[in-house]
Amino acid sequence: MRVGIAGVGWFGFQPEVVDYSFREMMFKAAQRAYEDAGGLDPRKDVDAFVSCQEDFWEGIAISDEFAPDPVGGAMKSVYTVAGDGLQCVGQAYMMIKSGLFDVVVVESHAKPSDIITLNDVMLFATDPISIRPLDIGNAHALAALEARAYMHKYGVTEEHLEAVVEKAHRAGAKNPRAVYASPGRSRSSSPVVADPLRDADIAKFVDAAVVVVLASDRVIRDYTDAPVWVDGAWWSTEISSLELHDWSFPVHAREAADGAYAQAKITDPAKEVGFAEVDNRYSFKELQHVEALRLAPVGAAKDLMADGAFCPGGRLPVNLSGGALAEGVPFEVHGLARLSYAVAVMRGDIKAQVDRREVAVIHSWRGVPTTTSVVVVLRT
């Protein structure tokens, strides 16, 4: 039994979607996904729906209840996972593998522009007793602590971060939905937010919704002639106490990657993977995640980056989309944003500078203060 992607739809990817509510954004993304899946009718053809969202982002308690109707799931099997959209892909993967479901729809949406106190809401995710009372002021400081630990241990300099930022904006300029892409943006002249992180190192937030239709190999040809297969999906959470997690390396991303590679029978990722879309919501994170995903030896990503190995047209392009630095971070939609871009590249819908489009690895991290990563392996 193989699980494939039959359709993808997205809406938004604007700093603020003023005209449409989150429900309406979900509906529009779903319409597009179903059209992409050969005009699938969610009222008849879909066995179950999974939505990835988080109550505090929504500003609605038990927001699960708001998931079904905008995507055609009213009075059908729907459940919500409080996690990144790729975790929902993992749920759909398991459901279809079980043989009980043939078509499962995955949805995620985000409207960060609706949150007035975004920094406070982010800090709500820190331990309420051991960290929150410190009133650290800016949630990005938590990422800065990780950046310092990683850079100190592996000799990463601010010039290396500069290279990541530059690549993201240059690649993003070719991605129509990368609203923040600005080629030539100078990192060194952008203000320091939390040393060593400057404004240019930190991805902005963006409003977006993405819907993905997954189907079993038994029925997928009813919906698409060009399925992209999900051959691995794995996730990992390191620990709930930041104090006790590894500050210098994302162990969770390594764990998630190894799980997904094992499922997809990939033994040498650096050779077998054609391109990657990984979380880069902070510039240094791209280097860390490349290493965690075994696309470069630990500590070596900075040099390979400087050599252009991960650039568009390079040996193993990473974030041809520009990633979160160029597109923005749509909360839990982020993993699906990375995935939907990769699917478009693999199907040839997007002409990207990449030689090998047959195998892609997708990664998402849920951002500070989480220690959760998800990795999905895609094949054409």
Add this chain to the structure above:
Amino acid sequence: MSGVTKPLNPRGTKYERADFPVFEFPVVGKARYNYTTGEALGRFLAGLKEGKILGTYCSKCGRVFVPPRMYCSYCFREVDGWLEVRDEGVVVTAVMSYISATRARLERPVAVGVIKLDVPGRQFDDHFFPGLMHYICGAAEEDVKSMRIFGAKVKARWKPPEQRTGSITDIECFEVVRP
């Protein structure tokens, strides 16, 4: 449980705070939002400001949505248009509420109910209908408690136009219409 002695004081034994080094921690942080109304609810609120209750309809299944949606959740398609429903209808369910959200006893109990709104030329069953949840005013406490209020005709009592803000509270309550 052998060896367990009967407590000296069956109503509970006093303990010293030091025996349980546990205390509550005050909440730090705040979460505030500015919800985007979107196309459907935005137009609905603008309608309330003008003293109108607006809904959307799906021509395929005939459903009318109040509060409005821009899609029909049953047919999964965009709705076909807007219509104005009447600001009156019948009580489908109602209760008397005697306590506030903080569990303090209210000085005067309030009646809260769900109103099925009248749409000229259309009929709806009790399973799905255009309707609003709101306060019911002018109802006798006994009529609500005994459920005699069910099926009663009610009509919106609007705030004066200059006090309306484009909110569900632009309607003060639905008032029982005396035959």
